[in-house]
Amino acid sequence: MNKSPLKLPEFVILFALLTSITALSIDAMLPALPQISTDLAISDPLDSQLIISLFIFGMVFGELFIGPVSDAIGRKGAILLGVGIYVAGTLVAMTASTFEVLILGRIIQGIGASGPKIATRALIRDQYEGEAMARIMSFIMVIFIMIPMIAPAFGQLVLAVAEWRYIFFSFLVLSLSTGIWLMVRQPETLLKENRIPLSPVKLMQSTGRILKHGKVMCYSVSGGMIFGALLVYVSTSQSIFEDLYGIVDNFPLYFAVLASSVALSSLINSQLVMRFGMHRMVVVALSALIFFTATLFFFALPYDGVPPFAVFMINGFFIFLWVGILFGNINAMAMQSLGKMAGLGASVIASISSLVAVAVSISAGRLYDGTVMHMVIALAFCGATALVLVLVAKRSKAGMLLPA
Numbered sequence: 001m002n003k004s005p006l007k008l009p010e011f012v013i014l015f016a017l018l019t020s021i022t023a024l025s026i027d028a029m030l031p032a033l034p035q036i037s038t039d040l041a042i043s044d045p046l047d048s049q050l051i052i053s054l055f056i057f058g059m060v061f062g063e064l065f066i067g068p069v070s071d072a073i074g075r076k077g078a079i080l081l082g083v084g085i086y087v088a089g090t091l092v093a094m095t096a097s098t099f100e101v102l103i104l105g106r107i108i109q110g111i112g113a114s115g116p117k118i119a120t121r122a123l124i125r126d127q128y129e130g131e132a133m134a135r136i137m138s139f140i141m142v143i144f145i146m147i148p149m150i151a152p153a154f155g156q157l158v159l160a161v162a163e164w165r166y167i168f169f170s171f172l173v174l175s176l177s178t179g180i181w182l183m184v185r186q187p188e189t190l191l192k193e194n195r196i197p198l199s200p201v202k203l204m205q206s207t208g209r210i211l212k213h214g215k216v217m218c219y220s221v222s223g224g225m226i227f228g229a230l231l232v233y234v235s236t237s238q239s240i241f242e243d244l245y246g247i248v249d250n251f252p253l254y255f256a257v258l259a260s261s262v263a264l265s266s267l268i269n270s271q272l273v274m275r276f277g278m279h280r281m282v283v284v285a286l287s288a289l290i291f292f293t294a295t296l297f298f299f300a301l302p303y304d305g306v307p308p309f310a311v312f313m314i315n316g317f318f319i320f321l322w323v324g325i326l327f328g329n330i331n332a333m334a335m336q337s338l339g340k341m342a343g344l345g346a347s348v349i350a351s352i353s354s355l356v357a358v359a360v361s362i363s364a365g366r367l368y369d370g371t372v373m374h375m376v377i378a379l380a381f382c383g384a385t386a387l388v389l390v391l392v393a394k395r396s397k398a399g400m401l402l403p404a
Contacts, residue, residue, distance in 0.1 A: 031152055033051060070190070093168050233375055244370065
């Protein structure tokens, strides 16, 4: 039952903006990486990738704890706590005079961004159920999916009139305004009698049981592999378009074209998953991902690792089309075995996936050599590993997790 005084359009817009903080914080920074490298005298150009990767690293810690925190202090309190931490990290990054301080700010931002990312799902679940919840989430996802498509253009627009620090200023305005909006308009949805006090001992015991569950871990690492492969592309996309194809001004446009494939994949998955099932959809998607990655490799070979631009765009579109199908299905399969431990389990799954993604992104990103081969290696390795793990999970006899 809906407990909120917010009318549907206001509710959807508010929570879409809250959940979009993560995507905006990543993709809006891409056009600014060269300017930041120059201003902060980054000696190794590849180090600029850490501005993206270590934001995700910060999320590892926030995602691990925000679920239990939201159960203990309430959904609204957890979201506002995350927004407060995010604001602090934004201020650190915005005023940084060295690369190290900027990275510290990005890690703090990542910790804070986990609050809106994780706790909003619980708040929505508190207020809506069944078809109503699915309807709300569909509306929110439409806006959420659009953010990666327009974020680089937004970042480039800011750079056209000001320096890169004003991108962080825009993050500050967004987070403060949505935080205040939430505080004023949205009531708490988790009643005090339903809250679960934080117990470090029980938290560690429950986390340990989740970590020992083979099926959950296989799906969690699989999701992290796919997220990591995508992050390799995102963190080096500005370099790929500018260095390999001489595209600077139109970078946001081409980035948006590839990002649009994820929106299309959401539509395709919604039509097919009920008919074929999540496991079959994931196996097909991973197989297709590996196929199109191999196609990109063979097209790139005769051109010293730099395929014709049209080939890169076409292959990239189909690669990310299948990546989009994988995200929701793998996460849903990971959640299936959690039972009543879904709150903590969601945090653990998200944290593990982010940690794996950061490891993949930093490792493969260092392989960038002015070709697309680093991207091919990441996609091939991560796709094959994820496929093996999904098949192993399917054969696993691990049952439903029950509270201790």
